Amino acid sequence: MGAKVKLINYTPNPERTVAAAARLCYSPTGAESLLDSMDRNDIERLLGIILGNGHLSTLEHISFTFAVEGISRVASHQLVRHRIASYSQQSQRYVKEKGQFEYIVPKKIKEDKEMVKLFKENMKKQQKVYDELTAKLMDSGYKEKEAIEAARYVLPNATETKIVISMNGRSLLHFFELRCCERAQREIRDMAKKMLRQVREVAPIIFKKAGPLCETERRCKEGKLSCGRLAKIKVGK
Template sequence: MKVLLLSENIPQLNESKETLLRHAHFTFLVDGISRACSHQLVRHRPASYSQQSQRYVAMKNFPYVTPDSVKGKLVEIEGKKYCYDDLMAFIGRFYEALVEEGVPKEDARFVLPNACTTRIVFTMNGEELVHFLRLRTCTRAQWEIRKMAIEMLKLLQSKYPELFKDVGPNCYYLGYCTEGKMSCGRPEEVRAYFASLCKGEE
């Protein structure tokens, strides 16, 4: 996964942090995340997105994300053992065969998995960005979007420490957990992690 802060526009105003964030815009480029991750990202509505097209870009030897939990796992089907990479290679061959048969890429892509990587550029204003980071840096968030959100936060904190030093999951941002029964139950540990992150220690 590659996360870049492409550009930002923060007005030169002698105003509160909240006002500055409301009028500021941040554009990120993220490359190498799975489609499963980008699908979660684009659920955040007050933002603009441009994503690599699977309709026009050939997905020959498509790159994909492998979750740690499936690494080394073998699955037995009808007496034969397969690993995750076997399935990805089969899907890749099937996709290519469809394209060679004249199936348009926009239809051949129906066989591609959520694991397939993508590249996406998005712009959020500062207020939405903080909302996104509060939700997606939380341990409740799925691991890949959480990893991406933490990379974004690191970039923002190193460039704009005053605006982003307090940003993190709600247990860090608000000082208490808002997840109720779904809480990870480790707010002290999570708070300590984000406190060290904003000091550049992670």
């Protein structure tokens, strides 16, 4: 199943907003009248120009917010490397892991029953240690929040997390270029593809050609680290 991704908010009429901002740069008319005067053809033409020329600063006027569940702390650590964004992540300081904490099993491990068994046994051990540390700390006089704040250090990167993400349009294009690439780690790549499908529904022109460079520009800047997909695309495979 993978990550659960939902676009929960975005700038109203994002493509009209971007087009109006672009036109304002070269027009004596105010922004409000520009919004009223543009028809769909005007919007498509202006977006075609700015996207084609790489003049993407006007995309910073629009924002998209996603609620994401079912990703690991491994994926969230990669996600927050995208600095021009805002994040609100479920806190392990305030949210106690009760019973067995949720965790993500990597696909490579899922392919082998013995590895899955070993992985799950370790998750149970981690929960047990977490519970024991929490109880001992509370017995020592610490409040629950203080106890779980310390005990969380034993929780693994596989621990499931929830996060709200907001990015502007320009940052999202860059995010999709990097994270929809085959070289991106599978978990964050699957999440990025789900995000892309949803923003295409509300801003189809802006995100029509979003994605890895091998698809959008028939080039790759990974050099010797390239996955080789570009060569297959060029020969139509």
